[in-house]
Amino acid sequence: MNSSKTADAARIEQLRRELAHHNHRYYVLDSPEISDAEYDRLIRELQELEARHPDLITVDSPTQRVGGAPAEKFEKVVHRAPMLSLANVFGDEELSDFDERIRRQTGLAQVAYVCEPKLDGLAITLLYEQGRFVRGATRGDGTEGEDVSANLRTIRSLPMELLPQDGVKVPGSLEVRGEVFISKKDFKKLNDAREQEGEPLFANPRNAAAGSLRQLDPRITASRPLSVYLYECVPGEGMPAFRSHAEKLEYLKSLGLPVNRYVRAPGVDGVREQYRASVDGRHALPFEVDGMVVKVDEEALRQRLGQISKSPRWAVAYKFPPEEEATLVEDIQVYVGRTGALTPVAHLKPVKVGGVTVSRATLHNEDELRRKDVRKGDTVFIRRAGDVIPEIVKVVESKRPEGAQPFVFPTECPVCHAAAMRDDEGTIIRCTGATCPAQLVEKVRHFASRTAMDVDGLGEKLAAQLVETGLVKSFADLYHLTKGRLLELERMGEKSADNLLSNIERSKQTTQARFLYALGIRHVGEATAKTLAETFPDVRQLFEASLEDITRVKDVGPTMAQVIYSFFREPQNREAIEALLAAGITPAAPRAVQGGVFAGKTVVLTGGMSGMSRDQAKEEIERRGGKVSGSVSRKTDMLVAGEDAGSKLKKAQELGVRILDEQAFLELLQSDARG
Numbered sequence: 168m169n170s171s172k173t174a175d176a177a178r179i180e181q182l183r184r185e186l187a188h189h190n191h192r193y194y195v196l197d198s199p200e201i202s203d204a205e206y207d208r209l210i211r212e213l214q215e216l217e218a219r220h221p222d223l224i225t226v227d228s229p230t231q232r233v234g235g236a237p238a239e240k241f242e243k244v245v246h247r248a249p250m251l252s253l254a255n256v257f258g259d260e261e262l263s264d265f266d267e268r269i270r271r272q273t274g275l276a277q278v279a280y281v282c283e284p285k286l287d288g289l290a291i292t293l294l295y296e297q298g299r300f301v302r303g304a305t306r307g308d309g310t311e312g313e314d315v316s317a318n319l320r321t322i323r324s325l326p327m328e329l330l331p332q333d334g335v336k337v338p339g340s341l342e343v344r345g346e347v348f349i350s351k352k353d354f355k356k357l358n359d360a361r362e363q364e365g366e367p368l369f370a371n372p373r374n375a376a377a378g379s380l381r382q383l384d385p386r387i388t389a390s391r392p393l394s395v396y397l398y399e400c401v402p403g404e405g406m407p408a409f410r411s412h413a414e415k416l417e418y419l420k421s422l423g424l425p426v427n428r429y430v431r432a433p434g435v436d437g438v439r440e441q442y443r444a445s446v447d448g449r450h451a452l453p454f455e456v457d458g459m460v461v462k463v464d465e466e467a468l469r470q471r472l473g474q475i476s477k478s479p480r481w482a483v484a485y486k487f488p489p490e491e492e493a494t495l496v497e498d499i500q501v502y503v504g505r506t507g508a509l510t511p512v513a514h515l516k517p518v519k520v521g522g523v524t525v526s527r528a529t530l531h532n533e534d535e536l537r538r539k540d541v542r543k544g545d546t547v548f549i550r551r552a553g554d555v556i557p558e559i560v561k562v563v564e565s566k567r568p569e570g571a572q573p574f575v576f577p578t579e580c581p582v583c584h585a586a587a588m589r590d591d592e593g594t595i596i597r598c599t600g601a602t603c604p605a606q607l608v609e610k611v612r613h614f615a616s617r618t619a620m621d622v623d624g625l626g627e628k629l630a631a632q633l634v635e636t637g638l639v640k641s642f643a644d645l646y647h648l649t650k651g652r653l654l655e656l657e658r659m660g661e662k663s664a665d666n667l668l669s670n671i672e673r674s675k676q677t678t679q680a681r682f683l684y685a686l687g688i689r690h691v692g693e694a695t696a697k698t699l700a701e702t703f704p705d706v707r708q709l710f711e712a713s714l715e716d717i718t719r720v721k722d723v724g725p726t727m728a729q730v731i732y733s734f735f736r737e738p739q740n741r742e743a744i745e746a747l748l749a750a751g752i753t754p755a756a757p758r759a760v761q762g763g764v765f766a767g768k769t770v771v772l773t774g775g776m777s778g779m780s781r782d783q784a785k786e787e788i789e790r791r792g793g794k795v796s797g798s799v800s801r802k803t804d805m806l807v808a809g810e811d812a813g814s815k816l817k818k819a820q821e822l823g824v825r826i827l828d829e830q831a832f833l834e835l836l837q838s839d840a841r842g
């Protein structure tokens with residue numbers, strides 16, 4: 168042997184060893200370590216080497232043998248006719264080669280084909296005697312399979328008794344072949360349940376279907392929602408002779424057997440068209456499809472074409488672009504989102520999946536991370552279906568490096584180091600820092616919003632500008648802005664700068680409720696801020712309050728109390744509050760509302776007022792014991808009508824409701840000055 172042949176021989180040996188290992192993991196254990204695409208690449212490489220050195224081909228090479236040996240745990244079944252695999256084609260050119268070879272061998276100018284979805288499940292064969300199901304088996308090594316009759320009986324869509332249409336005769340003996348599979352929805356359900364139970368996940372629907380059917384206990388199989396489609400039958404007693412594959416499929420249907428949708432193509436061009444349509448439609452199908460099977464339609468042609476060691480010459484599997492790959496987790500990092508949610512993200516060794524290179528995959532939250540138990544150094548299956556963001560399907564545990572430790576989720580924010588706390592919905596962990604840079608834009612926007620500090624003109628865009636330019640690093644920085652600095656901002660004119668500064672100045676006069684709400688404490692909405700303000704009229708009281716004190720506040724549950732308590736324990740939050748007070752914010756404590764001028768009255772506001780906003784007016788009324796309602800009815804006691812009042816004014820006049828203009832309203836407020 169020359170040296171290149173020696174090298175090839177060594178590589179062939181190595182590939183065979185590796186492929187034998189992967190066949191075992193896949194066919195026997197239903198738990199692969201590499202993706203199908205990777206497996207196909209290895210097989211390809213071996214095929215090419217063997218083509219170069221035909222004398223090195225052996226009968227037991229993985230290129231020559233079907234599947235894996237039947238597992239010892241099952242009874243064996245010898246198939247009446249061998250169950251073969253399919254040769255693969257990748258791409259248009261290889262499809263043309265396939266078609267050309269057939270035309271050459273048959274001398275035909277055009278060959279008619281049938282196209283069927285290539286279901287990603289496992290092949291089975293079923294025997295019906297006198298119309299009754301008697302036995303079923305897996306493909307095994309193609310000659311001998313595993314008897315899984317008891318498990319097949321649990322599949323609801325599989326008839327235990329053939330149900331022939333009118334006029335169709337039940338054959339004395341029928342052996343049919345098809346695919347057992349699990350729908351995408353059921354696969355997800357099954358894996359979710361396994362995740363909850365801490366059981367190992369299935370890498371994909373094919374492994375789930377195979378793992379479910381190849382159970383020793385049929386009760387387990389019964390709990391797994393398997394389905395079946397049939398696509399082939401073996402000649403037998405009392406069976407008609409078929410002229411075409413399509414005719415055969417129609418016959419199986421007429422016996423009441425489930426048959427998948429198929430399409431006839433008069434020539435290879437039709438196959439191409441159908442392939443494009445199938446690729447486009449694959450995500451809309453309820454089951455996983457990994458390609459399209461192309462079969463010569465005419466039975467007589469099939470007989471002539473025959474088979475090679477492992478697959479028929481009259482059919483191929485035209486594979487779809489793979490959507491699953493295995494790769495390495497190089498690192499796991501935690502990112503902080505705009506709302507403070509801590510999200511673990513796996514950094515991956517870049518890998519091409521579904522047409523794009525993927526180098527990151529989100530692990531969503533701590534629970535998901537823990538359930539999947541992804542660790543640095545792990546090999547994982549990545550899936551990217553269509554436009555869906557890539558996801559980590561499962562870890563290949565057998566490839567975990569020794570000593571790989573479970574990821575420890577941080578207890579503090581990786582950006583600002585404030586304590587990180589679990590949300591009450593239970594899955595999300597958030598940073599509790601009030602001025603966390605990662606969340607600052609959102610925090611500032613909220614702080615300035617109408618129902619919080621009410622800084623007119625400070626919306627999301629400006630908040631982002633202020634934070635990004637470094638002008639605002641904390642809430643208090645807002646109160647130290649100068650006109651000069653503001654004018655440096657893009658699109659900021661004299662007039663808007665003046666307005667903004669005066670609006671910021673005005674916001675210093677606020678209420679304790681608005682102030683607490685503005686701090687952006689998780690779960691503390693306007694209503695809670697109000698009740699909190701009533702119990703703790705001075706914000707510093709909250710620094711001292713115990714968890715019990717806070718829990719006693721009306722409508723504050725234990726989880727919320729915990730959030731509030733931790734918020735005021737966090738040093739950076741106390742500092743932020745002190746800085747605001749030092750900047751001149753004076754939150755007014757709520758006063759008792761008994762006996763106010765609006766006590767027990769329902770007031771409706773309409774039209775615009777020049778001296779105050781609708782929210783301020785509402786607050787003033789409530790502070791004086793009144794209730795503000797949105798529409799005028801017989802229950803309305805007063806209508807405050809500003810400029811341009813419309814239909815509400817008219818209705819109030821009709822109903823004889825007392826009407827106040829802005830002047831009269833302000834006088835009434837002054838007669839009862841409650842802060």
Ligand SMILES: NC(=O)c1ccc[n+]([C@@H]2O[C@H](COP(=O)([O-])OP(=O)(O)OC[C@H]3O[C@@H](n4cnc5c(N)ncnc54)[C@H](O)[C@@H]3O)[C@@H](O)[C@H]2O)c1
Binds near residue numbers: 194199234287
């Ligand atoms: N990841 C791994 O470690 C690993 C290991 C072994 C095999 N594999 C995968 O399995 C493939 C080889 O398996 P295979 O020999 O079963 O071949 P195959 O899955 O590529 O094609 C043959 C099979 O297709 C199925 N099929 C689905 N729909 C069909 C239809 N309408 N008509 C006919 N058959 C249909 C049948 O089960 C048939 O046996 C590899 O290409 C690889 O993708 C992966």
Ligand SMILES: [Zn+2]
Binds near residue numbers: 599603
């Ligand atoms: Zn933070």
